[in-house]
Amino acid sequence: MDRVRDSSASVAGEAVELVRVCRAEYRAIGRLTERLRPTRQSIRTLQTQFPHLPPSTLLSIFSQEYQKRMKRSMVRHHAPDVVKEYYQRYRSEAKTRPAAPLLLELANQVDLSPALLARLIVECFLEERQASVASRHVLNNMLREPYLIPDLLLAKHVEQVPISFFHYFQLRRLAECVLNAIGLEHEDLLRDKLRERNLSFLDENQLRSKGYDKTPDIILEVPIAVDGHIVHWIESKASFGDDHSHHTYLNEQFWSYCNRFGPGLVIYWYGFISELDCQRDRGILLRDGFPSDIVTLCQGPARSRV
Known part of the structure; x- marks a missing residue:
């Protein structure tokens, strides 16, 4: 597993350990989640089996796998x-x-x-x-x-x-609100990182006010380079990037962003399957945190201030 630590990527003042998980290990986690129910003990079991992964990453993976499992079973039920x-x-x-x-x-x-x-x-x-x-x-x-x-x-x-059925959907709506709040928190984190580096950008709200109907979270007014790849836009995902979610995002969002705005960067804040970062030549770069080293047209290498 390729692991990256970046103490500057934090939410609510806490350091976030950023990770990439190979597909083989992700499948091992998936096989274990098939036997678990959504309880605290299940998360402890995952932490025992995969102690090298951050609890937040394991929780994100478990939540996504459990949702997929429930969707599959609903047809049968x-x-x-x-x-x-x-x-x-x-x-x-x-x-x-x-x-x-x-x-x-x-x-x-x-x-x-x-x-x-x-x-x-x-x-x-x-x-x-x-x-x-x-x-x-x-x-x-x-x-x-x-x-x-x-x-x-x-x-x-x-x-x-x-x-009750009524309260079940109340709780589901509450969970959706929590996930939405986490997503907004990470978007704020992304904007803070851009401001720290004095990078000029337009966020999703500004773009929509200009008439764009489908936009990434950030459009850079002056492109940057990351790992030798030009980046015109950045999308923030407060989740783990697995095969299903990533391919869904590719078809519903990322390819259209590339076609309209050029190549871009997707940040999966809770990590992603490392093999998914295979579309760089087609304009989509994956990272598990804001790049610590970027290159701008005017300033040359720009390093994070930790």
């Missing part, structure tokens, strides 16, 4: 025959073990959020009872207020789910 099987298993268990936390147990067995399983079970119950698909409004009300469910035992089991 929502297949009609699978949903019917879950409902039949629940009804069978409810007859023999009515006092047990059945939805929690079943959710753990099939690796699905208890809140989402509760939604599937209540939906099946309503379809069976009414011989029609329940409206989203009715379904969500019952999940928020289980006493509305016209089956006392099912209502009891739904009440045992620690997070």
Whole structure:
């Protein structure tokens, strides 16, 4: 693994250890995350197995891998025959073990959020009872207020789910807000680095005010050189750059930036798979922090002031 330390790259006053992970090691981390659930103990397990990686990098990798795992599984969980099987298993268990936390147990067995399983079970119950698909409004009300469910035992089991469907999406929105805040914090860090070096630039808000619809985070008014490559724009990503996310960004953002503004630099603040830095000749350079050595047209080599 190629590791880079840069104490000048910090967030909220703390030094950030910047890393690049080879694809083989990333796959090893991915295989381990397949067996883990989103708990603090899971992160401790990752830290034990990969002590040379910063906790922030491991957390970013785990979050991305868990999201991909949930997206893959959602298709399977929502297949009609699978949903019917879950409902039949629940009804069978409810007859023999009515006092047990059945939805929690079943959710753990099939690796699905208890809140989402509760939604599937209540939906099946309503379809069976009414011989029609329940409206989203009715379904969500019952999940928020289980006493509305016209089956006392099912209502009891739904009440045992620690997070209702409504609160599940509240928490998901909260998580999205946190990630957005982290992204903005790193964009502020990038702007601070540029100002430290007296580099003239336009940020995303300024570019949009000029009528640009799709822009990178930074356009340099005077290009710089990094590792012998000209850089016209910089994109900040407060995440780990894995194969899936990087190729998505390439197709949806980076290539269009190259076509419009010329070659640029992408910063993955939590590291990236080292093999992904293979598009330099086509105009995309990857780094895991702001370059400590850059060359400007007017000043020559510019070194970071730590």
